Amino acid sequence: MSSPRITLDRSSPVPLYFQVAEQLERAIVSGEIGAGERLENEITMAQDLGLSRPTMRQAIQVLVDKGMLVRRRGVGTQVVHGQVRRQVELTSLFDDLAAAGQHPRTTVLEQLLVPADEQVAEQLQVDLGEPVWSLRRLRFIAGGEPLAVMHNYLPSSIVDLGDVDLEAQGLYSYLRDAGFVIRVARQSIGARGVRPVEARLLREEVDAPLLTMQRTAYDNLGRAVEFGRHAYRPGLYSFDVTLVDR
Amino acid sequence: MSSPRITLDRSSPVPLYFQVAEQLERAIVSGEIGAGERLENEITMAQDLGLSRPTMRQAIQVLVDKGMLVRRRGVGTQVVHGQVRRQVELTSLFDDLAAAGQHPRTTVLEQLLVPADEQVAEQLQVDLGEPVWSLRRLRFIAGGEPLAVMHNYLPSSIVDLGDVDLEAQGLYSYLRDAGFVIRVARQSIGARGVRPVEARLLREEVDAPLLTMQRTAYDNLGRAVEFGRHAYRPGLYSFDVTLVDR
DNA sequence: GAGTGGTCTAGACCACCGG
DNA sequence: CGGTGGTCTAGACCACTCT
Known part of the structure; x- marks a missing residue:
């Protein structure tokens, strides 16, 4: 059960959910959260950061969409195994x-x-x-x-x-x-x-x-x-x- | 400005946002909403269907993620040009x-x-x-x-x-x-x-x-x-x- | 200024999983 | 049974675009 340290800047123009997603992603690619490891549950993470649950969910969803996290109802959210590859993106x-x-x-x-x-x-x-x-x-x-x-x-x-x-x-x-x-x-x-x-x-x-x-x-x-x-x-x-x- | 007829079944186990997304997608694929056409705004669509705005947004987001709709702040949501191709999916x-x-x-x-x-x-x-x-x-x-x-x-x-x-x-x-x-x-x-x-x-x-x-x-x-x-x-x-x- | 989507809150109930 | 994510509500304020 992993809970990386995340800091928020509420005066920043960067959306809160994006700040959280960025720092979670860094924690995963850096190995601070290892492959297969489980995250703290959404509600607790939201409370710890002083966020509402929908905002916390939005942050996690970003990484689910990138294929880095997997959610299971009734169980939790964990990091996918396997090295992270760079994505094809909308650039030339x-x-x-x-x-x-x-x-x-x-x-x-x-x-x-x-x-x-x-x-x-x-x-x-x-x-x-x-x-x-x-x-x-x-x-x-x-x-x-x-x-x-x-x-x-x-x-x-x-x-x-x-x-x-x-x-x-x-x-x-x-x-x-x-x-x-x-x-x-x-x-x-x-x-x-x-x-x-x-x-x-x-x-x-x-x-x-x-x-x-x-x-x-x-x-x-x-x-x-x-x-x-x-x-x-x-x-x-x-x-x-x-x-x-x- | 297009607003296809959408019906909801609140007793169905299929999530409301998904019911909306499905019917919107059908309307786009069938040509009922033409390429480039603009959708009614989120708040009005939500009211018309008796849904909250977040639920309506979630429905639209599904189609944005599929590359069928494009949103612009301050302007609206419209259908992308070009024929819709079948997606690569997680099947063999x-x-x-x-x-x-x-x-x-x-x-x-x-x-x-x-x-x-x-x-x-x-x-x-x-x-x-x-x-x-x-x-x-x-x-x-x-x-x-x-x-x-x-x-x-x-x-x-x-x-x-x-x-x-x-x-x-x-x-x-x-x-x-x-x-x-x-x-x-x-x-x-x-x-x-x-x-x-x-x-x-x-x-x-x-x-x-x-x-x-x-x-x-x-x-x-x-x-x-x-x-x-x-x-x-x-x-x-x-x-x-x-x-x-x- | 009016209208749009983007973000965020603070709850609620449910479905599913595991012990 | 308790804990988890999945869904949904009813608002709020903001940033941006167009006229």
């Missing part, structure tokens, strides 16, 4: 790698307006043939090895990529700066053989397998903001997903 | 396909106790060399085409696979029947070239790309129940994931 590969301490380099191969093909039109909810930004980039990891070919499409009606330097910053980072709040993304992950052009860019053999990802991202207005077709070298990248039953 | 491939109306056939290639190798021992939290169930299966889609080679490992200390017919039912279905409640699973999705044995089983060319998935599943006690290394034919299968920022 650039931010992903930057966060992981890598220093990714990017080459822009193409950045221009093209007419939307059928799939792009459908995904971005624009008319067939309507001009959309086409952005093809080659991404390298720290050592200079090519990692991925990324092809993004953005509706020209809501984004202007004309003057943006996407070798200096990631696409998602730019979109955030431009005021887009990405809330939802739908990804489909598959595999296929490398194509000749890609083989040259990625320095792969013919017949090499590639990991592919298609993604459509939506902002907080529900609009499709970006659609991408990407190909990764499978030795250098994989997608980690945590599924939680609720 | 068998259940997945069965639910999709396919009738998968399965051949068990191997079902015996083996000593845990390093990766299995780590994932299942058992000692190196400890006996674990090794289950190798070949899965076919309706037409008889081979779809995937699946290799699962289960700790013999908590599961007994000695007498189980896993050609008749899926692994996850069996685990549920045996009292295991799978709550969390961590998956890693990648790609690689087909191996000779697999090529024969899956009727693929040499050098064909395969989609791979490793998964460790945990039950509601936080214990690792199953670890699997699987390979899929990419033309026949892909992983669809919805990411939601919260």
Whole structure:
């Protein structure tokens, strides 16, 4: 039965439930609360912190959703076994790698307006043939090895990529700066053989397998903001997903 | 501004927030509430249904977590654009396909106790060399085409696979029947070239790309129940994931 | 300023689990 | 049976967005 020390700052703009969730998460990843260990019950924890029970529950729910805690009615809440993996999050590969301490380099191969093909039109909810930004980039990891070919499409009606330097910053980072709040993304992950052009860019053999990802991202207005077709070298990248039953 | 008709059954054991979420989801999927359309505000909806606002919020939150709704403070709640895709859920491939109306056939290639190798021992939290169930299966889609080679490992200390017919039912279905409640699973999705044995089983060319998935599943006690290394034919299968920022 | 979602409180009753 | 999480109520104040 574990009860890590948690401190609250009621003058902070950070919500109380989030402060609690953050500190609980730190206690779990640091090992202060070990795998399989049980937490103090919700009501006691709430009282100890001077919080109401719903607020305490909200804090715990955050970690349940991350797959770090498991609740059982009548029994209690405990830490899931197994090492904690970093989650796939709503960032581009650039931010992903930057966060992981890598220093990714990017080459822009193409950045221009093209007419939307059928799939792009459908995904971005624009008319067939309507001009959309086409952005093809080659991404390298720290050592200079090519990692991925990324092809993004953005509706020209809501984004202007004309003057943006996407070798200096990631696409998602730019979109955030431009005021887009990405809330939802739908990804489909598959595999296929490398194509000749890609083989040259990625320095792969013919017949090499590639990991592919298609993604459509939506902002907080529900609009499709970006659609991408990407190909990764499978030795250098994989997608980690945590599924939680609720 | 849309307000679908929702009926509540207060005598039902199904939670009220869930009844609301279900009916809202149906209204969205069916198109009764169109993409981009705004919902009535939380307080009004709650009053109309005779619910408290927190309960109404909980119902909406379910659909926000599924990536179907987007909330904006000061503005409202609206339906995300784009067609709704079926989610990856905590079921085995068998259940997945069965639910999709396919009738998968399965051949068990191997079902015996083996000593845990390093990766299995780590994932299942058992000692190196400890006996674990090794289950190798070949899965076919309706037409008889081979779809995937699946290799699962289960700790013999908590599961007994000695007498189980896993050609008749899926692994996850069996685990549920045996009292295991799978709550969390961590998956890693990648790609690689087909191996000779697999090529024969899956009727693929040499050098064909395969989609791979490793998964460790945990039950509601936080214990690792199953670890699997699987390979899929990419033309026949892909992983669809919805990411939601919260 | 009016309207929205975001957070928080202080209770209540219930369903389920274990001893 | 006692203890736990699951659900639900009826409010409150705040932050943000739009007009």
